[in-house]
Amino acid sequence: MNLPNKLTLARLVLTGFFVACFYLPWANSYSIAVIIFGIASYTDYLDGKIARDRNLVTNFGKLFDPLADKILIAAAFILLSVDKTIPSWITIAILSREFFVTGIRQIAAGQGAVLAAEKLGKHKMVWQIITVLFFMLTAASNEPLFGFLKPVLAPSAVHDWVGGFIIYFTTALTLVSGFSYFWKNRHLFNDA
Numbered sequence: 001m002n003l004p005n006k007l008t009l010a011r012l013v014l015t016g017f018f019v020a021c022f023y024l025p026w027a028n029s030y031s032i033a034v035i036i037f038g039i040a041s042y043t044d045y046l047d048g049k050i051a052r053d054r055n056l057v058t059n060f061g062k063l064f065d066p067l068a069d070k071i072l073i074a075a076a077f078i079l080l081s082v083d084k085t086i087p088s089w090i091t092i093a094i095l096s097r098e099f100f101v102t103g104i105r106q107i108a109a110g111q112g113a114v115l116a117a118e119k120l121g122k123h124k125m126v127w128q129i130i131t132v133l134f135f136m137l138t139a140a141s142n143e144p145l146f147g148f149l150k151p152v153l154a155p156s157a158v159h160d161w162v163g164g165f166i167i168y169f170t171t172a173l174t175l176v177s178g179f180s181y182f183w184k185n186r187h188l189f190n191d192a
Contacts, residue, residue, distance in 0.1 A: 002056045004065075007047035011068040014040035015075050022079050031145035034136040040072050041129045059114050063105070066117045069125055070098045076132040085135050090171050094128070097178035104181060107188050115185060124177040127170040134166050 001009075014036055021033040047065060051057045074095055081091040101121070108115045117125075140146040141153040153159060 002051075002058065003054075004047040004051035004056050005058065005061055007043045007050070008061060008065050008068045011040045011043045011047075011072060014043070015068075015072045018072070019075050019079065028140075028143045028145040030136060030140040031143045034133065034140050034146070037072070037076060037132060037136065041133075044069055044072075044125065044129075062114045062117075063109075066105075066121070067102070069117075070102065073125070073128050073132070074098060076136075077128075080132065080135055083139070085139065086131075086167060090167060093171055094174050097174050100178055101181050104185055104188065108185065111188065118177075118181065118184070120173075120177040120180050124170075124173050127166075127173050131166050131170045134163060138163070 018033050018036040018040060021029055021036055023029070024032075026032070044065070047061070051061055077086060077091040077094055080086040081088045105115050137146060137149060138153045138159070141149040
């Protein structure tokens, strides 16, 4: 179990703490949750960088790194939908793409291949993280810990426009990256 893979597993554990903090009846529950989400998101960057720099890329990492990402993002979008911060249809669209890509990976694994994440998928992940951070920090700005952000993140026409742009751009990029992933791996479906 090398360091990048340990960081991937840590991201899974942090996801559990993130979800728990979201619901704790504390004055700073959103604030603590967003900090944990930020740390978990950073492990995604860190494990990939270490794996490439130290030549520690493994099949475990190729499979579990994107899976840990999906679990973290799915948890965040589900929580934001339950909280009525993000429309449910957006979360459904994003999760559908993630299940679809996971299905493609399973088909590839059944044929003896391991598909790594591609660049468009990495950009998609960055925008998903930005989206979650924007909406979570907006909620956290109502709490003591991140109250200093209230003047910037208070509801306004600009805030609503930025939020709308971020969420719709992220959703479009997520769907486009899913289609791209399918198209690049369509040879897996030659027997259909």
